[in-house]
Amino acid sequence: MPAKKRRPGLRGCAGYRPRNLPIDVNAIKEMVSPKPPEGEEKLAIILEEKISQLAALDRYERRALSKRKALEPSSTAETAVCELASADSKDRLTVA
Numbered sequence: 480m481p482a483k484k485r486r487p488g489l490r491g492c493a494g495y496r497p498r499n500l501p502i503d504v505n506a507i508k509e510m511v512s513p514k515p516p517e518g519e520e521k522l523a524i525i526l527e528e529k530i531s532q533l534a535a536l537d538r539y540e541r542r543a544l545s546k547r548k549a550l551e552p553s554s555t556a557e558t559a560v561c562e563l564a565s566a567d568s569k570d571r572l573t574v575a
Contacts, residue, residue: 516524526533 515521
């Protein structure tokens with residue numbers, strides 16, 4: 480009987496793969512359709528997606544607060560002047 484010919488160095492090749500490897504069907508299903516994230520992982524993904532919107536909102540809020548603070552003293556001064564003028568005109572009406 481002639482001996483079976485072997486291809487020299489075939490097992491050393493990087494592309495060598497035995498034909499009878501077991502296939503993990505569950506692992507393939509997980510790669511194709513992974514489970515949706517839950518709990519903290521889901522929250523982290525949502526926050527990561529919305530981080531630019533949250534940053535813009537934060538800038539808007541800081542700018543709005545700064546504008547309100549800038550307007551506050553002048554509106555208080557205007558109110559005080561109006562109250563003084565109103566009180567002064569009432570005094571004139573009652574005295575006269």
